[in-house]
Amino acid sequence: MPGRTHLYVPGPTNIPDSILSAMHVPMEDHRRPDFPELIQPLLEDLKKIFQTKSGQCFIFPATGTAGWEIALTNTLSPGDKVLAYRFGQFSHLWIDMARRLGFDVEYEEVPWGEGVPLDRLEARLKADTKHEIKALLICHNETATGVTSDLAGVRKALDAANHPAMFFVDGVSSIASIDFRMDEWGIDIGLAGSQKGFMLPAGLALLCFSQKALEARHTAKSRRCFLDIQDHITNNASGYFPYTPSIPLLYGLRKAIDLLLEEGLQNVFARHQRLAEGVRRAVKAWGLELCARDPKWYSNTVSAIVVPQGYDARDVMHYAYHRYNLSLGAGLSEVAGKVFRIGHLGDLNELMLCSAIAGAEMAMRDVGIQVTPGSGVAAACEYWRETAPAVKPR
Template identity: 50%
Template sequence: MTAGRHFLQIPGPSNVPDRILRAMDMPTMDHRGPAFSEVGRKALEGMKTIFKTEGRVVIYPSSGTGAWEAALVNTLSPGDTVLMYETGHFATLWKKLAEKLGLNPVFIEGDWRSGADADAIEARLRADTGHAIKAVCVVHNETSTGSVTDIAATRRAIDAAGHPALLMVDTISSLASVEYRHDDWGVDVTVSGSQKGLMLPPGLSFNAISAKAMKASETAGLIRSYWSWADMTGPNDTGYFPYTPATNLIYGLNAALDMLHEEGLDNVFARHRRHAAAARAAVEAWGLEILCNAPADRSPVLTAVMMPEGHSADAFRAITLRHYDMSLGNGLSKLADRVFRIGHLGDFNDLMLVGTLAGVEMGLRDAGVPYRAGGVQAAMDVLGQTLDTHRDAA
């Protein structure tokens, strides 16, 4: 038995606030009854404010993987070519899913240390004079590496190439934590999930859909049933769903929407940037290397840290968990045992960050990892320097 609360500092699922837990702790409602219409409408309309879209948003009872599949099967046909960018583990998984669906994904190779290169995307599209590429798929925030892609720049690249491909974006780990504008940035399908910036448990996923994408769905040839946008539209218009929704998670979603708007989305984004800057200051003070080596691409929601040569990230994580009851994110696929990831997203404040970084610093000491002391103080200095600005914004 360990006293105190467990520190869940992986980059998602994030900590669920007590207010949301209480909102979900309700008797299950009749999802066909008249009272549910208001609950469903609030969730569906509220998510438009988070995606910043006037278009349609659909909600699935699934993980984000389901929303990946929904984005593809509703818009594409067997054998279609899809341009994807290798920003990391999750971009790679989306590519593998596309292959399993019978699509032809073309992968732009990346080094797992930065966001997607808009110039490389533009060059590929310019070379595609026959417009064989039907969609461009990028991950906004690559959770495995701590890198962010500039989606507005990606849109400009597609437009500069004069290419008609759909733009699809994964915001599973960025939505409600990093600024995102579905309409303004010309995104056709945005994919997301409940368990990160939205502060919910896993179990809900989302598609935000442009008019162009909805039009493409009318002639798309991939088979879909559970994921069908067409089946969603009629029931959703009155606040209902074509099959049983995750009712209690939707109660929690509505509480999360209230919390985000009470704080103000711009303030939420600023808070995440501030905590990320403090976390990076700690890593640099420790003398460790941040995985994302393009400073402009570094994520506001997590920091991925490279271990010194000859030291095991997994052994360090295990010691930190055992000694301090704190979970840190592991390295995924080609980064296994080479990287640990510090999550600083969702319902998170200064004291939680300082406690997290203190746990990391003590864990580095206990695991015999070479480092310089003083990372926590460096983070506190950043937080102190920005405190007045943060207070004014709040």
């Protein structure tokens, strides 16, 4: 089919040409004398994205899933109790991993479409008077349902209970797109993947450890080898890695961080909020609902859209891809066939996102969902036009 395929899944995301160019490099020696000139500033500038001064960042040739394991095994011992909330596919998978690694996982089922229940979290922490809970596993932005939890509220719950549990956050689909304040919110480990807000291919697990989490490695008895941060601490100090890194991805990460800092993190967050609100206006104009059950849960990086009863969201995705070259995100696990997802994060602007809304609208009509032609596009465009930056008249 002529033209390009339009990618609007919530990861991998679109890669800017400047990042593609930065990654197009000949292979280099990762032991060369001047390699630290790339690595040491990169690790320092990554701290700016996590919004930390006291934390230490790590770059693993891996994915966000490996980031879960890095967080758990470098700070905890088998049998340690961790507390989590299951409200989507990715919170579910982190819980499953923790169990398989031998931790004592306590979790609460939360309706898919909601996030961390702060009142119940605080009550549970206060009830844990012996401080048996060693860590919280919190999914900041549940990609499967388009729900964002309140991390500042989690920190308040910990403080209100005067509980020493470590605070681990999966920020794979939030960091570099949604406000994430490592130091201010007292987060002990934040983890991200390269393929979402960082606008890169998959292949890097990006983590930041607080000083408290770094200290925990000295008592953690979990077995680890390839994912041991100690090897990185030892080698990163002189600007190297304990094993061969992906040099093209490191150059791409350098350019990605430059782009994010050039735009300004607060501007990045505001852009994502504004683009997401346009999508939400489109969904409302279609007469449909989001999987997220309340505006306080709305995600600024992905919208999970519920199809009407009697329709299968997989049909919408099928027509969108085969007729219009549009990749939409699938519903996962408990919401498979019930929702399709529009990812709106990373390298994105209004006209790019218009194609996702228009294609989704056409595909829904193709499968018989009665949305008014043009209604979603019009609602989104009017919102974006009304909120666009001022331009001086000619």
